[in-house]
Amino acid sequence: xxxxxxxxxxxxxxxxxxxxxxxxxLPVATTTKLALxxxxxxxxxxxxxxxxxVSPKWVPQMADAxxxxxxxxxxxxxxxxxxxxxxKGFEAALAAGAKEVAIFTAASETFCQKNTNxxxxxxxxxxxxxMAAARDAGVAVRGYVSCVLGCPYEGAIAPQxxxxxxxxxxxxxxxxxxxxxxxxxxxxxxxxxLFERLCASVPAAQLAGHFHDTWGQALPNILTALxxxxxxxxxxxxxxxxxxxxxxxxGNVATEDVVYMLDGLGIVTGVSLERLVDxxxxxxxxxxxxxASRVARAWLARxxxxxxxx
Amino acid sequence: xxxxxxxxxxxxxxxxxxxxxxxxxLPVATTTKLALxxxxxxxxxxxxxxxxxVSPKWVPQMADAxxxxxxxxxxxxxxxxxxxxxxKGFEAALAAGAKEVAIFTAASETFCQKNTNxxxxxxxxxxxxxMAAARDAGVAVRGYVSCVLGCPYEGAIAPQxxxxxxxxxxxxxxxxxxxxxxxxxxxxxxxxxLFERLCASVPAAQLAGHFHDTWGQALPNILTALxxxxxxxxxxxxxxxxxxxxxxxxGNVATEDVVYMLDGLGIVTGVSLERLVDxxxxxxxxxxxxxASRVARAWLARxxxxxxxx
Numbered sequence: 111x112x113x114x115x116x117x118x119x120x121x122x123x124x125x126x127x128x129x130x131x132x133x134x135x136l137p138v139a140t141t142t143k144l145a146l147x148x149x150x151x152x153x154x155x156x157x158x159x160x161x162x163x164v165s166p167k168w169v170p171q172m173a174d175a176x177x178x179x180x181x182x183x184x185x186x187x188x189x190x191x192x193x194x195x196x197x198k199g200f201e202a203a204l205a206a207g208a209k210e211v212a213i214f215t216a217a218s219e220t221f222c223q224k225n226t227n228x229x230x231x232x233x234x235x236x237x238x239x240x241m242a243a244a245r246d247a248g249v250a251v252r253g254y255v256s257c258v259l260g261c262p263y264e265g266a267i268a269p270q271x272x273x274x275x276x277x278x279x280x281x282x283x284x285x286x287x288x289x290x291x292x293x294x295x296x297x298x299x300x301x302x303x304l305f306e307r308l309c310a311s312v313p314a315a316q317l318a319g320h321f322h323d324t325w326g327q328a329l330p331n332i333l334t335a336l337x338x339x340x341x342x343x344x345x346x347x348x349x350x351x352x353x354x355x356x357x358x359x360x361g362n363v364a365t366e367d368v369v370y371m372l373d374g375l376g377i378v379t380g381v382s383l384e385r386l387v388d389x390x391x392x393x394x395x396x397x398x399x400x401x402a403s404r405v406a407r408a409w410l411a412r413x414x415x416x417x418x419x420x
Numbered sequence: 421x422x423x424x425x426x427x428x429x430x431x432x433x434x435x436x437x438x439x440x441x442x443x444x445x446l447p448v449a450t451t452t453k454l455a456l457x458x459x460x461x462x463x464x465x466x467x468x469x470x471x472x473x474v475s476p477k478w479v480p481q482m483a484d485a486x487x488x489x490x491x492x493x494x495x496x497x498x499x500x501x502x503x504x505x506x507x508k509g510f511e512a513a514l515a516a517g518a519k520e521v522a523i524f525t526a527a528s529e530t531f532c533q534k535n536t537n538x539x540x541x542x543x544x545x546x547x548x549x550x551m552a553a554a555r556d557a558g559v560a561v562r563g564y565v566s567c568v569l570g571c572p573y574e575g576a577i578a579p580q581x582x583x584x585x586x587x588x589x590x591x592x593x594x595x596x597x598x599x600x601x602x603x604x605x606x607x608x609x610x611x612x613x614l615f616e617r618l619c620a621s622v623p624a625a626q627l628a629g630h631f632h633d634t635w636g637q638a639l640p641n642i643l644t645a646l647x648x649x650x651x652x653x654x655x656x657x658x659x660x661x662x663x664x665x666x667x668x669x670x671g672n673v674a675t676e677d678v679v680y681m682l683d684g685l686g687i688v689t690g691v692s693l694e695r696l697v698d699x700x701x702x703x704x705x706x707x708x709x710x711x712a713s714r715v716a717r718a719w720l721a722r723x724x725x726x727x728x729x730x
Contacts, residue, residue, distance in 0.1 A: 294718070296684075297680065297681050297683070297684020297685060298643055298681065298684065298685055299684040299685040299686055300684060323714060324714065324718045325677075325680055325714060325715050325718050326639060326674070326677035326680065326681070326713065326714035326715055327639065327680070327681060327684070329636060329637065329639055329640045330639045330640050330642075330643045330681055332640075333608055333640045333643055333644075334643075360714050360717065360718070364636075367635075367636035370607065370635055370636065370637070371607050371608065371636070371637060371640055373607070374606075374607020374608065374609040374610060374637070375607060375608055375609040376609055403636065404633060404634065404635060404636035404670050405635050405636055407670065408604070408634045408635050408670070
């Protein structure tokens with residue numbers, strides 16, 4: 111039956127310009143990034159993760175973070191969160207005019223060590239001065255938890271470990287926690303078990319789903335999370351981002367695949383699918399490949415089909 | 421929440437060797453088809469649609485139907501239905517030893533005309549002698565309805581039109597009706613509305629879902645159908661088949677993506693995902709391309725990753 115628990119409206123956090131592009135090997139021009147962000151704004155996206163203030167040694171693709179910030183389309187009602195993993199990054203983000211930052215930890219101890227070179231506890235030590243500075247500056251902070259449904263090193267992750275990290279992020283002042291299935295191994299079964307545990311202690315309004323499509327499960331997992339009242343989802347236009355842990359495999363779920371599903375469920379997103387596909391086609395052409403999303407491919411194939419003489 | 425309506429066991433109808441291969445432009449050797457079927461049987465699939473007895477003028481890829489039938493692995497408990505759209509095809513299928521055939525009509529009048537050159541009513545006139553001959557021969561007949569969630573010519577399709585075609589197929593003696601989202605435009609919203617209408621009049625046990633992934637919705641649609649107690653799904657190994665109405669777009673949902681989801685839900689299929697990926701890799705290599713399924717790509721990428729020196 112059509113599920114009565116589904117929210118009437120979903121807030122989409124577009125992560126393509128940051129999470130999507132950060133692993134691209136060839137440099138993407140700042141003007142291309144800004145042209146993408148402009149198209150995403152045109153499509154009606156209200157939250158666009160714009161860039162990351164991280165070491166250019168580790169993430170060269172984000173070395174132009176300040177230039178991206180300086181060129182962002184200034185429109186009412188659009189938020190541009192940026193990733194700021196430490197105080198140095200936070201200060202640079204603040205200097206560049208950021209009004210919202212994101213910090214990240216993991217539900218897996220090993221992943222946290224390998225990805226950020228510190229333990230989960232140590233990641234919270236790093237967060238303390240960021241949270242204090244953010245409070246002083248009136249900057250909102252979003253928390254990310256990686257590996258919520260599985261870890262490339264540890265395998266299965268206990269929902270309790272995800273709850274622990276989530277509650278800690280909320281306690282230090284994050285307004286929302288985004289739950290990342292970093293390697294995309296979750297299914298509607300494990301997703302339901304996770305949200306059963308989380309939603310017993312945390313309001314669904316403080317949770318966001320960040321699903322990867324590596325094993326094809328992102329949309330059924332989102333459908334499952336919707337059933338728990340979760341109403342914020344992170345997605346990446348054109349499925350940008352791939353999966354750094356499985357080269358050649360799919361990564362971030364494509365925003366257009368999610369919007370198509372939500373449109374079909376009558377759930378309001380405020381996003382124009384047509385303009386979103388335009389953004390997907392633009393960035394895919396700029397990167398020299400076809401969009402990874404099935405909706406963009408079907409849309410563009412249909413256009414070509416319709417363009418043919420009958 | 422984990423849904424209590426989900427069936428404990430799902431029967432998978434593997435359609436790769438027929439529906440998947442029929443639109444391949446280059447001829448696929450009969451030995452390759454049989455090697456694929458052997459691998460699918462090894463993977464534990466209990467129903468494998470083996471071939472089609474159709475005009476080789478229209479579907480040259482199925483011209484070797486009798487040879488395929490003669491070479492099928494004979495194992496207890498595996499059914500090999502074949503497509504037989506008319507009496508001539510049925511007689512050829514019977515002569516080749518078929519124990520089960522499939523017939524097809526549509527929920528869209530225009531699609532039926534364009535695809536089979538007859539109206540929906542006329543398709544049932546064609547079915548009458550097949551059903552009589554099948555009864556005499558003790559051959560089981562499965563019905564297909566195309567375009568249950570949308571038509572490339574008519575657009576939206578009323579659930580009532582699907583119900584009408586379904587009930588007529590059951591009344592003439594089909595043991596089950598497979599509901600095809602031929603162009604893959606359905607979403608969990610339209611899927612729920614369809615099954616609400618169907619399940620008010622037809623037992624879920626007589627219905628099968630045949631979802632296409634063209635717009636990325638096959639898995640969430642299957643999840644929705646499971647919620648109505650539907651427990652039979654048609655899928656195609658490696659996502660073979662594409663979408664003849666949107667060249668370049670995805671078509672049949674990949675069996676391995678479905679099995680991965682069902683495994684995660686604790687729903688029994690009897691299929692070994694590892695062996696299924698082996699079958700997907702085999703046929704994809706034979707066709708000279710990567711598997712269209714995300715599970716096969718992730719599995720193979722992971723294997724390559726693991727094979728690398730640490």
